Amino acid sequence: MRAERTCSPSAECRLFYAKIQKYWIFFSIFVIKYINMEIHPIAHFVSPFTSKFGIPKQSGLVEELEGEIVFEPAYRQADALRGLEGFDYLWLIWEFSANRHGAVSPVVRPPLLGGNTRLGVFATRSPFRPNPLGLSCVKIGGIDYATPHGAVIKVLGADLMDGTPIYDIKPYIVYADSHPDARSGFVDEHRIQRLQVEIPDKIAAGFARKELEALRKTLELDPRPHYQNDPERVYGMPFGKRDIRFQVKDGRLVVIENAGPKPGKA
Amino acid sequence: MRAERTCSPSAECRLFYAKIQKYWIFFSIFVIKYINMEIHPIAHFVSPFTSKFGIPKQSGLVEELEGEIVFEPAYRQADALRGLEGFDYLWLIWEFSANRHGAVSPVVRPPLLGGNTRLGVFATRSPFRPNPLGLSCVKIGGIDYATPHGAVIKVLGADLMDGTPIYDIKPYIVYADSHPDARSGFVDEHRIQRLQVEIPDKIAAGFARKELEALRKTLELDPRPHYQNDPERVYGMPFGKRDIRFQVKDGRLVVIENAGPKPGKA
Numbered sequence: 001m002r003a004e005r006t007c008s009p010s011a012e013c014r015l016f017y018a019k020i021q022k023y024w025i026f027f028s029i030f031v032i033k034y035i036n037m038e039i040h041p042i043a044h045f046v047s048p049f050t051s052k053f054g055i056p057k058q059s060g061l062v063e064e065l066e067g068e069i070v071f072e073p074a075y076r077q078a079d080a081l082r083g084l085e086g087f088d089y090l091w092l093i094w095e096f097s098a099n100r101h102g103a104v105s106p107v108v109r110p111p112l113l114g115g116n117t118r119l120g121v122f123a124t125r126s127p128f129r130p131n132p133l134g135l136s137c138v139k140i141g142g143i144d145y146a147t148p149h150g151a152v153i154k155v156l157g158a159d160l161m162d163g164t165p166i167y168d169i170k171p172y173i174v175y176a177d178s179h180p181d182a183r184s185g186f187v188d189e190h191r192i193q194r195l196q197v198e199i200p201d202k203i204a205a206g207f208a209r210k211e212l213e214a215l216r217k218t219l220e221l222d223p224r225p226h227y228q229n230d231p232e233r234v235y236g237m238p239f240g241k242r243d244i245r246f247q248v249k250d251g252r253l254v255v256i257e258n259a260g261p262k263p264g265k266a
Numbered sequence: 267m268r269a270e271r272t273c274s275p276s277a278e279c280r281l282f283y284a285k286i287q288k289y290w291i292f293f294s295i296f297v298i299k300y301i302n303m304e305i306h307p308i309a310h311f312v313s314p315f316t317s318k319f320g321i322p323k324q325s326g327l328v329e330e331l332e333g334e335i336v337f338e339p340a341y342r343q344a345d346a347l348r349g350l351e352g353f354d355y356l357w358l359i360w361e362f363s364a365n366r367h368g369a370v371s372p373v374v375r376p377p378l379l380g381g382n383t384r385l386g387v388f389a390t391r392s393p394f395r396p397n398p399l400g401l402s403c404v405k406i407g408g409i410d411y412a413t414p415h416g417a418v419i420k421v422l423g424a425d426l427m428d429g430t431p432i433y434d435i436k437p438y439i440v441y442a443d444s445h446p447d448a449r450s451g452f453v454d455e456h457r458i459q460r461l462q463v464e465i466p467d468k469i470a471a472g473f474a475r476k477e478l479e480a481l482r483k484t485l486e487l488d489p490r491p492h493y494q495n496d497p498e499r500v501y502g503m504p505f506g507k508r509d510i511r512f513q514v515k516d517g518r519l520v521v522i523e524n525a526g527p528k529p530g531k532a
Contacts, residue, residue, distance in 0.1 A: 038302050080388050165303070185351075
């Protein structure tokens, strides 16, 4: 009775199927490409932070932090920066390259709220997002046109790890970007608690003045993983070619050792 | 004499080559993926601008412009927006989807400078960039949690075309993002010239009050392609479901017709 509904493809149909089967991978790639977008790094960032540990949670928190934007060979033309000297700030669109896997949850727990309160991923700047894109506003410190890597932009206040791929650089335009009176949600309500930082003279003597200031301001922001509060524990933070060791007790951070240039990095 | 340098691969070598040849496409994809990044749309934008024509050149230029962020099905969870109501502005990272091909030159000619002066692509926000990523700051007009598409964010002042894919949404944080005293290069030196706009009462009557205001402010920015200045020419600009016709003479833009709902779009 229902025989006419049995699947019995014609010879032509089977032939067509066999033909397209060979090409299914190209077809799938085409579909994925049409919906998704592929972007490529135009530069990478050079920073004293060689690991995620200690990086300020936003740009601008430590203006003393120096970094460099080094372009990929294809973009090492001074022409691409013509006119940039008239701007004070830059936007960087970059990749959370140490969190490449992206979001697994629609909610995240901002460290600013102690790591216990859940907020929507689109209401925070958490690195665990559907697309691992970072956005930072950095101050232009200068442009060095004569380096072995072509024109290099020196910037201040970045929150990027060393080696971070950068996908776009755009100038900061005040009328479009600056809203000094805007409400900033949970960020307004929970001011950053700064630690008191002590760096003994003997250790401080090993740093250049500017570097020491950047380190001090970074440590004030409390580089410990949130939740942790063990006054006995010795934390280590890579910073440039150094390995900083410290302890935190009652809101006071004391640097106890500068382990010096790490082997193989000197 | 030089026979020993002739290439004569061993049988093993040839076998190995034959084997990997089968997989070269997977290998190439792996290499490309490792260097490049693939991102996927999390939302798309709903705007009265159905073509590039007339879209303000930056966000915030026409705050009366209303638009909507409609999430892709995978991100239609109200949870993902928890905490957003405390913020006034949002960052959108989106795709210049009408300029998908990217940059061909390290320099571009900003319309603000009359289209004749060349500046570096990284010193402007031109859509012709190595990666076609757009960045816009928009005001949050409200969140509608009960739409057929899940939670929809209503925004003001966007410079996005209808249907634009959005890759990330981040809250605006004043201490990191606002620099009201920053220098903005060529943008500071060349103020936007606004046109005087006349919309006859008969045509104005066809619009809601807010829509009319957004249209007027948009027309003030001069939607004509730069270089063009023909007082006889009638320009057409799609705006929502309408087709606006106008002429420009001596800095005065006169709307001469509202061609009404376009066929098939009513």
